[in-house]
Amino acid sequence: MNPIEQEDEMSARPFPLLALLFLMLMLMSASSQPAKTFANPILPSGPDPFVTFFNGHYYLTYTTGTDIRIRQARSLATLGQAPEQVVWADFESDRCCHVWAPEFHRLKDPAGQYRWYLYYTAGPSECCAAQRMHVLESAADDPLGPYGYKARLFDPQNDFWAIDPTVLENGGRLYVVYSGTPFDLMPNEKPQNLYIAPLSNPWTISGPRVEISVPDQPWEIHGAAVNEGPAVARRNGKIYLAYSGSGCWSDDYAVGVLVALQGADLLQPKSWQKMPRPFLTRNDAGQVFGPGHNSFFKSPDGKEDWIMYHANPGPGLGCKEQRSPRAQKITWGPDGLPRVAPPSVGPSPLPSGDPGW
Numbered sequence: 001m002n003p004i005e006q007e008d009e010m011s012a013r014p015f016p017l018l019a020l021l022f023l024m025l026m027l028m029s030a031s032s033q034p035a036k037t038f039a040n041p042i043l044p045s046g047p048d049p050f051v052t053f054f055n056g057h058y059y060l061t062y063t064t065g066t067d068i069r070i071r072q073a074r075s076l077a078t079l080g081q082a083p084e085q086v087v088w089a090d091f092e093s094d095r096c097c098h099v100w101a102p103e104f105h106r107l108k109d110p111a112g113q114y115r116w117y118l119y120y121t122a123g124p125s126e127c128c129a130a131q132r133m134h135v136l137e138s139a140a141d142d143p144l145g146p147y148g149y150k151a152r153l154f155d156p157q158n159d160f161w162a163i164d165p166t167v168l169e170n171g172g173r174l175y176v177v178y179s180g181t182p183f184d185l186m187p188n189e190k191p192q193n194l195y196i197a198p199l200s201n202p203w204t205i206s207g208p209r210v211e212i213s214v215p216d217q218p219w220e221i222h223g224a225a226v227n228e229g230p231a232v233a234r235r236n237g238k239i240y241l242a243y244s245g246s247g248c249w250s251d252d253y254a255v256g257v258l259v260a261l262q263g264a265d266l267l268q269p270k271s272w273q274k275m276p277r278p279f280l281t282r283n284d285a286g287q288v289f290g291p292g293h294n295s296f297f298k299s300p301d302g303k304e305d306w307i308m309y310h311a312n313p314g315p316g317l318g319c320k321e322q323r324s325p326r327a328q329k330i331t332w333g334p335d336g337l338p339r340v341a342p343p344s345v346g347p348s349p350l351p352s353g354d355p356g357w
Contacts, residue, residue: 034356035077037347041313041324042080048164048229049325050103050295051079051308052143058297059143061102062310062325068102068120068136070144075356076327087145088118088136095122095134095152101164101229103295104143107174107202114141117202119153119176121163133165133178135203151203155195158209160184162195164293166230167202170239170266174199177241179228180209191215191225194243194258196266212258212272215245219254219278223247229293233305233330233338237262240338242307244292245278248319253290254278255309257338279338280309286344289315290323296330301353305330307340 042049046062053059058079060071067089073082090096102120109115116138123131132154136147153165153176162180169175177196194213200206215225224247233240241258256278264271282289294309307330310323317323328340329351350356 035075036350036356038075038077038079038327038350039347040326040328040343040345041311042076042308042327043325045321045323046325047310047319047321047323048101048293049308049310050101051297051325051327052104052295053297053300054106054143056300059104060308060325061104063100063102065099066097067099068118070104072144075354076350077354077356085144088147090122090149094124094130095132097125098123098127098131100131101293103166105167105202106141106143107167107169109137110201115202116141116143116145116147117150117167118145118147119165119167121165129161131161131163133162133176137203153203153205155197155205155209164229166232167199168196168232168239168241168266170262174202175266176205177212177230177232179226179230179243182211192228194227194230194241198267207267210267210269212241212269213243213274217245217256217274217276219252219256219281220245222252223250231295233296234262235305235332236336238336239266241272242294242296242338244294248290248292251282251289251312251315253292254282255280255292255294255307259337275337280307280340280343282311283342283344284315286342287313288326288343288345289313289317291326291343299351299353300355304352305332305338306351307338309343311343313345 048063051060057072069084071082073079100121104116104118118136135150137150138145165178195209197205197209198207213227215227229244231242239260246253258272260271289312291309291311294307308327331339333339
């Protein structure tokens with residue numbers, strides 16, 4: 001090679017290197033851009049998911065069986081990668097174990113200060129005939145706590161098997177809605193109904209429970225006759241009480257809804273109208289089996305309604321840790337009822353106002 005050729009070759013060498021550096025910078029720039037989609041499932045495991053959006057963050061909790069954990073993230077796209085924070089574990093013999101269906105709500109304490117009240121189900125080490133409802137209270141206005149044990153939540157006149165509490169505020173009054181049995185049955189001796197009861201404060205039932213739903217529809221009795229996992233949404237002067245029907249181990253576990261007017265007496269069973277068909281069901285083609293035990297949440301800008309639920313990725317997986325949390329946008333039909341697209345896995349657009357990171 002003569003000197004001129006050598007000089008030409010040497011002068012040409014930086015260009016491939018510069019091109020490589022440019023490509024790397026472009027890839028780094030692309031990876032630093034906010035996401036526009038999220039992927040279902042949010043996590044590989046997370047039964048009974050509950051999510052809320054508060055002060056610019058999503059907060060997610062779910063059943064672990066042993067303790068209560070919360071994840072915090074600014075975007076639904078990053079919620080599954082957010083670290084778990086254990087906010088409660090208990091070693092009292094009557095509530096040490098089988099910790100199910102936690103959810104947290106921002107309510108005023110009797111002094112008028114906002115606190116977070118964390119509702120959950122637990123029982124002794126032997127599963128699961130003695131499951132009962134419990135309440136924690138935060139030390140300040142922070143969903144991450146710290147939390148202290150407040151009380152067992154129960155109806156003194158009907159202190160039977162009770163799970164899945166959620167709270168409902170309406171007309172200046174506070175209520176708890178939960179799943180339970182008509183008397184003290186073993187958990188396999190259903191029926192399992194929905195009850196509502198008034199609260200004098202976030203941790204005390206102040207009147208007898210009222211039965212508002214029993215599993216009397218064909219879709220509610222696969223595996224067992226069950227109504228459980230109540231969750232509340234509101235729209236246009238109506239209260240939508242979603243719930244799950246059938247045994248959680250069934251591939252046909254699904255989500256239906258009761259509807260009441262906001263001005264109605266919610267302690268009257270006739271105030272609640274049950275829709276005959278579920279609005280969220282299995283989709284074998286989308287690899288979604290046994291969808292249920294949902295919560296509702298608003299998009300960050302408050303413009304959209306969303307549902308979070310768990311489902312199994314395959315048939316016959318039952319009511320175990322394979323149940324994973326998934327999120328979908330809700331639309332509202334001309335009849336005023338919630339609708340969701342057939343559930344599936346994979347990417348979906350983020351909620352409105354979600355920053356993407």
